[in-house]
Amino acid sequence: MAHLVLALDVAGTPVHWVDIEKAICLHVAGRVAWELGDTTVTYRGGTNRLTGLVSTASTASIIAVRGREFRGDRSASISISRERLFSRDMHVCAYCGGCFPESELTIEHVRPESRGGANTWENVVTACRSCNQRKGNRTPEQAGMPLLYLPYRPNRWEGMILRNRRILADQMEFLLAGVPITSRLGPPPTRPQQSCPSPRVNQRAPQPAANVPKPNPDRPPPRSVTSSPSWKASRPLRPRRPARLPPNPRPAPC
Numbered sequence: 001m002a003h004l005v006l007a008l009d010v011a012g013t014p015v016h017w018v019d020i021e022k023a024i025c026l027h028v029a030g031r032v033a034w035e036l037g038d039t040t041v042t043y044r045g046g047t048n049r050l051t052g053l054v055s056t057a058s059t060a061s062i063i064a065v066r067g068r069e070f071r072g073d074r075s076a077s078i079s080i081s082r083e084r085l086f087s088r089d090m091h092v093c094a095y096c097g098g099c100f101p102e103s104e105l106t107i108e109h110v111r112p113e114s115r116g117g118a119n120t121w122e123n124v125v126t127a128c129r130s131c132n133q134r135k136g137n138r139t140p141e142q143a144g145m146p147l148l149y150l151p152y153r154p155n156r157w158e159g160m161i162l163r164n165r166r167i168l169a170d171q172m173e174f175l176l177a178g179v180p181i182t183s184r185l186g187p188p189p190t191r192p193q194q195s196c197p198s199p200r201v202n203q204r205a206p207q208p209a210a211n212v213p214k215p216n217p218d219r220p221p222p223r224s225v226t227s228s229p230s231w232k233a234s235r236p237l238r239p240r241r242p243a244r245l246p247p248n249p250r251p252a253p254c
């Protein structure tokens, strides 16, 4: 199964994941303003009868596209789904701290919907079935079940990570540059860690409530505006993060 191409607006805000055929069409239509990334896919067309040359069209793994439908809204978030919520919370139950497969997890409204709680990123956490049933139609305070981490709304860069299960290394590097360093989807720690069921990101554990990640929608746009092969070979996509990260508690072994 082919990978997807990360489509940005011309200012560098991620907007869509598009398949390779769509990306090639955008190139042919002259709508790609610039591109970057280490991975390039080339499509071969027909052979010119006069010259004998084979027509080709290529796309990099990250492209910036002109046009209204590719105009990014930095403040826009993504809709909630089971898969995205569990990925945001690293498949860790917010009440017992256990790490579970997706089939044993539920969407848990911190403030129950029957008590006016909204179905928003800020009011939902991942909970195992046992904890969800034990909490029932009560608030955490009423149930005596304090949250081990607080819910938050992923920013646009995190949202793009949550939307795609098969992200290429260069695409992930670009997206992580827009993710707050306190995010649960941040860069991998320097030490080997317990593996959780979610395979997409080399993950960090949820943080204590006092260190709730705060989305940073005002990150500057990406720097590069070139697709030169020499640039790809000699320059990184973005400055890398510091090697040392604040210590975080690890999730319980799966």
Ligand SMILES: [Zn+2]
Binding pocket: 093, 094, 095, 096, 097, 098, 127, 128, 129, 130, 131, 132
């Ligand atoms: Zn639990």
